[in-house]
Amino acid sequence: xxxxxxxxxxxxxxxxxxxxxxxxxxxxxxxxxxxxxxxxxxxxxxxxxxxxxxxxxxxxxxxxxxxxxxxxxxxxxxxxxxxxxxxxxxxxxxxxxxxxxxxxxxxxxxxxxxxxxxxxxxxxxxxxxxxxxxxxxxxxxxxxxxxxxxxxxxxxxxxxxxxxxxxxxxxxxxxxxxxxxxxxxxxxxxxxxxxxxxxxxxxxxxxxxxxxxxxxxxxxxxxxxxxxxxxxxxxxxxxxxxxxxxxxxxxxxxxxxxxxxxxxxxxxxxxxxxxxxxxxxxxxxxxxxxxxxxxxxxxxxxxxxxxxxxxxxxxxxxxxxxxxxxxxxxxxxxxxxxxxxxxxxxx
Amino acid sequence: xxxxxxxxxxxxxxxxxxxxxxxxxxxxxxxxxxxxxxxxxxxxxxxxxxxxxxxxxxxxxxxxxxxxxxxxxxxxxxxxxxxxxxxxxxxxxxxxxxxxxxxxxxxxxxxxxxxxxxxxxxxxxxxxxxxxxxxxxxxxxxxxxxxxxxxxxxxxxxxxxxxxxxxxxxxxxxxxxxxxxxxxxxxxxxxxxxxxxxxxxxxxxxxxxxxxxxxxxxxxxxxxxxxxxxxxxxxxxxxxxxxxxxxxxxxxxxxxxxxxxxxxxxxxxxxxxxxxxxxxxxxxxxxxxxxxxxxxxxxxxxxxxxxxxxxxxxxxxxxxxxxxxxxxxxxxxxxxxxxxxxxxxxxxxxxxxxx
Amino acid sequence: xxxxxxxxxxxxxxxxxxxxxxxxxxxxxxxxxxxxxxxxxxxxxxxxxxxxxxxxxxxxxxxxxxxxxxxxxxxxxxxxxxxxxxxxxxxxxxxxxxxxxxxxxxxxxxxxxxxxxxxxxxxxxxxxxxxxxxxxxxxxxxxxxxxxxxxxxxxxxxxxxxxxxxxxxxxxxxxxxxxxxxxxxxxxxxxxxxxxxxxxxxxxxxxxxxxxxxxxxxxxxxxxxxxxxxxxxxxxxxxxxxxxxxxxxxxxxxxxx
Numbered sequence: 001x002x003x004x005x006x007x008x009x010x011x012x013x014x015x016x017x018x019x020x021x022x023x024x025x026x027x028x029x030x031x032x033x034x035x036x037x038x039x040x041x042x043x044x045x046x047x048x049x050x051x052x053x054x055x056x057x058x059x060x061x062x063x064x065x066x067x068x069x070x071x072x073x074x075x076x077x078x079x080x081x082x083x084x085x086x087x088x089x090x091x092x093x094x095x096x097x098x099x100x101x102x103x104x105x106x107x108x109x110x111x112x113x114x115x116x117x118x119x120x121x122x123x124x125x126x127x128x129x130x131x132x133x134x135x136x137x138x139x140x141x142x143x144x145x146x147x148x149x150x151x152x153x154x155x156x157x158x159x160x161x162x163x164x165x166x167x168x169x170x171x172x173x174x175x176x177x178x179x180x181x182x183x184x185x186x187x188x189x190x191x192x193x194x195x196x197x198x199x200x201x202x203x204x205x206x207x208x209x210x211x212x213x214x215x216x217x218x219x220x221x222x223x224x225x226x227x228x229x230x231x232x233x234x235x236x237x238x239x240x241x242x243x244x245x246x247x248x249x250x251x252x253x254x255x256x257x258x259x260x261x262x263x264x265x266x267x268x269x270x271x272x273x274x275x276x277x278x279x280x281x282x283x284x285x286x287x288x289x290x291x292x293x294x295x296x297x298x299x300x301x302x303x304x305x306x307x308x309x310x311x312x313x314x315x316x317x318x319x320x321x322x323x324x325x326x327x328x329x330x331x332x333x334x335x336x337x338x339x340x341x342x343x344x345x346x347x
Numbered sequence: 348x349x350x351x352x353x354x355x356x357x358x359x360x361x362x363x364x365x366x367x368x369x370x371x372x373x374x375x376x377x378x379x380x381x382x383x384x385x386x387x388x389x390x391x392x393x394x395x396x397x398x399x400x401x402x403x404x405x406x407x408x409x410x411x412x413x414x415x416x417x418x419x420x421x422x423x424x425x426x427x428x429x430x431x432x433x434x435x436x437x438x439x440x441x442x443x444x445x446x447x448x449x450x451x452x453x454x455x456x457x458x459x460x461x462x463x464x465x466x467x468x469x470x471x472x473x474x475x476x477x478x479x480x481x482x483x484x485x486x487x488x489x490x491x492x493x494x495x496x497x498x499x500x501x502x503x504x505x506x507x508x509x510x511x512x513x514x515x516x517x518x519x520x521x522x523x524x525x526x527x528x529x530x531x532x533x534x535x536x537x538x539x540x541x542x543x544x545x546x547x548x549x550x551x552x553x554x555x556x557x558x559x560x561x562x563x564x565x566x567x568x569x570x571x572x573x574x575x576x577x578x579x580x581x582x583x584x585x586x587x588x589x590x591x592x593x594x595x596x597x598x599x600x601x602x603x604x605x606x607x608x609x610x611x612x613x614x615x616x617x618x619x620x621x622x623x624x625x626x627x628x629x630x631x632x633x634x635x636x637x638x639x640x641x642x643x644x645x646x647x648x649x650x651x652x653x654x655x656x657x658x659x660x661x662x663x664x665x666x667x668x669x670x671x672x673x674x675x676x677x678x679x680x681x682x683x684x685x686x687x688x689x690x691x692x693x694x695x696x697x698x699x700x701x702x
Numbered sequence: 703x704x705x706x707x708x709x710x711x712x713x714x715x716x717x718x719x720x721x722x723x724x725x726x727x728x729x730x731x732x733x734x735x736x737x738x739x740x741x742x743x744x745x746x747x748x749x750x751x752x753x754x755x756x757x758x759x760x761x762x763x764x765x766x767x768x769x770x771x772x773x774x775x776x777x778x779x780x781x782x783x784x785x786x787x788x789x790x791x792x793x794x795x796x797x798x799x800x801x802x803x804x805x806x807x808x809x810x811x812x813x814x815x816x817x818x819x820x821x822x823x824x825x826x827x828x829x830x831x832x833x834x835x836x837x838x839x840x841x842x843x844x845x846x847x848x849x850x851x852x853x854x855x856x857x858x859x860x861x862x863x864x865x866x867x868x869x870x871x872x873x874x875x876x877x878x879x880x881x882x883x884x885x886x887x888x889x890x891x892x893x894x895x896x897x898x899x900x901x902x903x904x905x906x907x908x909x910x911x912x913x914x915x916x917x918x919x920x921x922x923x924x925x926x927x928x929x930x931x932x933x934x935x936x937x938x939x940x941x942x943x944x945x946x947x948x949x950x951x952x953x954x955x956x957x958x959x
Binding site for chain 1: 412414467468470471472474475476478479480482483486487490612616619623666667669671672674675677678679681682685686689
Binding site for chain 1: 808816
């Protein structure tokens with residue numbers, strides 16, 4: 001038996017610490033895309049203050065879309081499941097928010113910030129919980145029987161979306177429900193010349209929290225490591241002794257919880273909730289994750305921010321073309337990188 | 348046998364299915380006489396149009412194995428072609444022909460582009476992209492109001508011969524009033540019949556067999572020497588053209604077209620439901636499925652009303668069987684079909700024969 | 703001759719993949735504490751055999767027994783009604799280095815190693831003694847510790863793949879054609895590393911086409927052809943018999959240096 005040479009703490013530290021060779025160059029080009037879009041719009045918009053307002057609105061929308069889409073892309077990356085029923089969780093989040101706001105009218109009708117934020121927080125929590133729980137059921141009943149069969153997945157999850165939307169109508173009724181922003185969150189804050197809507201601030205903050213939490217989980221925990229490895233090569237992860245299938249359910253539920261959160265914020269953003277609300281955002285989500293690269297969280301972020309910005313700029317400059325600008329952007333990205341901005345290798 | 352050749356040797360292969368199909372064809376052929384009233388005629392016309400639309404989708408999904416959500420786009424193009432031609436040029440046969448031709452051309456070009464694009468990306472990607480494209484097209488249609496009538500759509504006139512006001516006989520014949528509607532109905536019926544037979548011919552031709560081989564295993568098909576690119580593209584274009592013609596028929600019947608009539612995602616879902624519940628890759632599934640869906644859409648609600656009144660005091664339950672929630676039950680049926688009847692009603696019936 | 707007890711034994715294993723019948727009754731034993739070579743031409747079924755052992759493919763007939771426990775074959779179903787899934791088989795102490803190496807390219811070398819070390823929850827918990835030993839065998843690992851593994855060269859990736867299998871003590875290593883596509887100099891490094899592994903008396907089942915490598919590492923050998931084992935015995939026996947080598951593998955000792 002060979003005796004391994006005794007390791008000194010410093011030699012191992014040297015290997016594991018910063019003195020090792022610097023990390024290879026990180027692919028920043030797609031990140032710059034966000035800046036490029038923002039800067040390109042500046043002259044087009046003309047006024048700086050308007051541009052600032054639009055940019056912030058775009059970032060806020062981007063954050064909301066990112067929250068809703070992050071689950072979708074992760075679920076696809078890890079489990080190879082494309083969930084066309086993702087819209088159900090989004091809609092649930094929005095609807096639950098209406099219920100929570102209705103129940104906490106005392107908190108939200110007051111102009112002070114603290115009770116309002118508390119109500120918003122409760123709504124978001126409820127949205128996540130409901131999304132997660134329904135997600136668990138969805139995975140069990142609808143998705144699990146068709147693992148590995150893409151065509152059936154598409155069909156079945158669409159069926160699930162139909163059923164989900166109808167059940168929402170059963171519980172909340174088919175009519176649209178207004179979701180007015182609470183007193184304390186209406187209006188804007190002035191940053192220099194630009195008006196920044198208060199709600200948008202909240203959205204950006206929530207988005208950042210989610211982003212940080214996601215990045216931390218994915219990059220600093222072993223579970224995150226398993227997920228990232230599983231996205232690349234599920235079989236090898238199992239060969240290393242991990243029951244990754246058990247992780248699937250958890251990831252799916254987390255993804256649907258995030259969708260619920262996204263739905264809650266989206267509902268507040270739109271200020272009106274209809275049963276089709278999930279479907280309306282769904283197309284945007286698909287565009288975002290295609291741009292970002294299926295399975296990539298960072299790509300999803302960039303895609304969402306870029307789409308958010310684009311939608312707001314074009315919405316200001318030529319409102320009729322917003323949908324087209326998004327699709328045009330998607331096509332342009334695909335021409336540049338056919339698998340999206342940050343393709344996950346080994347797919 | 349002439350009948351065999353007419354159906355391109357693709358027989359129903361099951362007594363019940365044959366009976367059902369014959370019943371459907373006869374019922375549709377004689378609707379003006381058997382089922383009085385405008386509602387019945389409207390329902391029948393809708394069934395006919397959806398049969399063609401679903402059959403064209405089956406060519407794409409069931410036979411070629413391509414999942415595309417952009418199918419309603421071509422449906423809409425056909426309908427708008429007629430609508431715009433009539434509005435801009437005038438309600439003449441020449442204008443109709445021009446509109447239809449222009450629509451077919453546009454559909455051909457678009458489906459060619461989409462078809463070629465589908466081959467460069469993976470199936471899942473493609474499905475999502477077609478969803479986005481269809482969405483964009485619907486938005487476009489509702490925004491180009493000068494051209495398409497926007498959200499409100501276009502109401503237009505059809506050629507004199509087809510107008511409801513045009514009377515061919517003073518007295519009703521065997522219960523049916525012989526007017527422009529009558530003629531339109533039979534025009535649609537005959538054209539649809541021809542289109543379905545044509546589709547049967549296509550899927551049972553050597554071309555169709557190659558499509559099925561590609562659907563099963565495109566690697567092997569390519570290895571044997573078939574240029575899958577070519578076949579898939581042709582199938583995409585053919586499917587789009589048939590859908591366009593279905594749109595033409597619909598427009599002639601409704602004398603109206605708007606974004607919601609042909610381009611909405613609901614229609615896409617309906618087609619999906621029809622093909623899956625009816626049976627993918629069978630063509631006859633489109634027939635059976637269309638009848639089921641359209642009848643359900645129009646008459647199931649009446650049935651559910653009865654059930655609803657029985658449980659109207661039970662809070663949530665009342666909502667669940669409320670006739671407005673018929674789509675819920677259809678959705679459940681759809682999901683169950685995908686799991687337990689992957690080959691649909693037609694497939695099930697055919698499988699019964701072997702037992 | 704007292705035979706080492708078999709750590710792994712396959713008896714009458716048949717494997718079907720879809721419509722294809724790949725293994726037609728594979729029988730052999732892997733003695734404990736030794737390196738057993740699995741040789742054969744391309745398409746003989748060697749990779750399929752490893753994958754069957756690992757549970758990635760199911761054996762439709764026969765049995766795979768590891769340390770007295772049935773892990774493959776129809777009778778392995780036991781209480782749960784299903785053969786043990788791959789993660790469970792791996793947890794019994796089997797490490798698998800597949801032909802494509804199974805490196806996670808987007809993850810750093812460090813993260814690859816961390817993943818392979820089931821006991822460690824964070825990099826700080828890795829067994830530093832063992833890690834240093836591996837750095838000694840595979841210096842590139844230390845050099846590229848924080849690099850994405852995808853940036854490594856082919857040979858370095860192979861080293862990483864094997865190091866992953868060695869980061870914790872395992873009862874059995876299954877290695878599939880490690881020398882494939884590697885330059886001769888790298889292969890020498892590989893052989894040296896595997897010799898050190900062998901010195902730890904770890905049981906190894908090594909699939910190789912490089913006969914020189916097989917000769918220098920193997921204690922016993924099983925040769926496959928057409929989904930069956932057509933020869934079993936000590937390595938020395940095969941190494942000394944050029945006619946047998948030629949017959950079984952279509953080569954002579956002189957052909958591979």
